Amino acid sequence: MPTSENYLVCASQRSGSTLLVESLSATGVAGAPEEFFQYFSSSSQAPQPREWFADVDDSTILSLLDDVEPGEVDTRDFVRWRADVLAAGRTPNGVWGGKLMWNQTPLLVARTRTGTGSLRTAIRQLLGTDPLFVHVYREDVVSQAVSMWRAVQTRVWRDGHGPHVDADRDARAEYNAEGIAYLAGILLEQERQWRRWFSDEGIEPFDVEFGQLVKDPQGTTARVLTALGLDPALAPPPPLKPQSNARSKEWAQRYRRDAERNGYPQ
Numbered sequence: 001m002p003t004s005e006n007y008l009v010c011a012s013q014r015s016g017s018t019l020l021v022e023s024l025s026a027t028g029v030a031g032a033p034e035e036f037f038q039y040f041s042s043s044s045q046a047p048q049p050r051e052w053f054a055d056v057d058d059s060t061i062l063s064l065l066d067d068v069e070p071g072e073v074d075t076r077d078f079v080r081w082r083a084d085v086l087a088a089g090r091t092p093n094g095v096w097g098g099k100l101m102w103n104q105t106p107l108l109v110a111r112t113r114t115g116t117g118s119l120r121t122a123i124r125q126l127l128g129t130d131p132l133f134v135h136v137y138r139e140d141v142v143s144q145a146v147s148m149w150r151a152v153q154t155r156v157w158r159d160g161h162g163p164h165v166d167a168d169r170d171a172r173a174e175y176n177a178e179g180i181a182y183l184a185g186i187l188l189e190q191e192r193q194w195r196r197w198f199s200d201e202g203i204e205p206f207d208v209e210f211g212q213l214v215k216d217p218q219g220t221t222a223r224v225l226t227a228l229g230l231d232p233a234l235a236p237p238p239p240l241k242p243q244s245n246a247r248s249k250e251w252a253q254r255y256r257r258d259a260e261r262n263g264y265p266q
Helices: 017-026 049-053 078-089 102-111 119-127 141-154 167-172 177-201 210-215 217-227 246-262
Strands: 006-011 096-101 132-137 206-209
Touching: 006 017, 006 119, 017 096, 017 132, 017 210, 017 217, 049 141, 049 177, 078 096, 078 119, 096 102, 102 119, 102 177, 132 177, 132 210, 132 217, 141 167, 141 177, 141 246, 177 246, 206 210, 206 217, 210 217
Parallel strands: 006 096, 006 132, 132 206
Antiparallel strands: none
């Protein structure tokens, strides 16, 4: 596989992509990959808990989620926005990294003002060329959806960090089969869309599966560094701890039983 000075991690939420990009960032030479494309220009914020359930009216789900908070309009034009994204994602050696979820692709296309709606054109508009596409995926969508359901309730997305970290709030998070099922459907569709897009575009991405990443995060990071033409010995020990715990596993087991009875996605 040819090396590239740019790479884009293509994933869906709770797939392990944060572990990978934090590991790559920790090398100091593999870009500073962030989720640059998650922010709505109308609010300068990423999708908030209730926005994931915008077409759901089930009060048992919505009552567990925070109300939408107002934000501020991002007034940057494309030239300024592009310059900011490229500067933020690049390390001094010239390597740029970023992370893109499938649900964020319309935001990227809109930001680059790509009239054709072509995602690949939008990426080229941003980077000037094709990056190395790193595809991170999780075969166990049940555990993935459970992890996301817990995160949208607690608004804690990584290893106890963030403005909404609250141990009591985490303890109050509730199991809801319909909420998990709804997110499982979204995550399955995102993965289908990525695979379809790679096939349609004739792209062979660098694949990273969640199980292997978690089993050997340092070795997996080293493989990505090699693909980028960088020293694999720079791969660090894992910088994040797993968020999954006994409750996550219990919810996953419970959901699988509910899914069998009710035909929920799994």
